[in-house]
Amino acid sequence: METLEQSLDPLRTWFEREAGHVRIVAIQSPT
Amino acid sequence: MAWAFIDMMKTDNLQSATQAAARVNDARLTTFHDSRHRLGRAMARRLGWQHHVAWDTYFIFGPAARWTGEEMPVPDFWRHQLQDREVWERTAEAELGSTEWTEALAEKSEADPAHFATGDALRIALTEGIAEANSTPVPAR
Numbered sequence: 413m414e415t416l417e418q419s420l421d422p423l424r425t426w427f428e429r430e431a432g433h434v435r436i437v438a439i440q441s442p443t
Numbered sequence: 444m445a446w447a448f449i450d451m452m453k454t455d456n457l458q459s460a461t462q463a464a465a466r467v468n469d470a471r472l473t474t475f476h477d478s479r480h481r482l483g484r485a486m487a488r489r490l491g492w493q494h495h496v497a498w499d500t501y502f503i504f505g506p507a508a509r510w511t512g513e514e515m516p517v518p519d520f521w522r523h524q525l526q527d528r529e530v531w532e533r534t535a536e537a538e539l540g541s542t543e544w545t546e547a548l549a550e551k552s553e554a555d556p557a558h559f560a561t562g563d564a565l566r567i568a569l570t571e572g573i574a575e576a577n578s579t580p581v582p583a584r
Contacts, residue, residue, distance in 0.1 A: 416477045417481075426473050427508075431509055433506055434503065435504045436444040437501070439447040439483060440498060442450075443455055
């Protein structure tokens, strides 16, 4: 589990790493 | 797929997010914890929402999408299943005195009702969105 507490950089890194593929970003409450 | 857990309810925290993430074991998933609503607000901004945090919301990006600026890219396809609409549905008829509650939905929420889906309808919509995104050509680099 990566934290976005400080910035969105971890998500941005994932997004760019997966460039060239379809990407889905889902956001949900865990409960 | 990026599966982000945002703290919205009193019981939401890193522990409950970790427990929720453990329900699915799929190497294609990367999980994130959004305790300070950074992602929820970023997604809301991309949808033009001024007053809401995005949650129960799904963005699909085609292969050509890049995150080069400060803000995340605008999605090629999106759906939401926001609770405020469901609450509104339960009270709308009494409030409006009419069954034509969908006419007023846009005034009650920034979450565009045309992008609302839940249950099987959500699954079907996302499947179609993924297929559509997959069909978009990737520009040569």
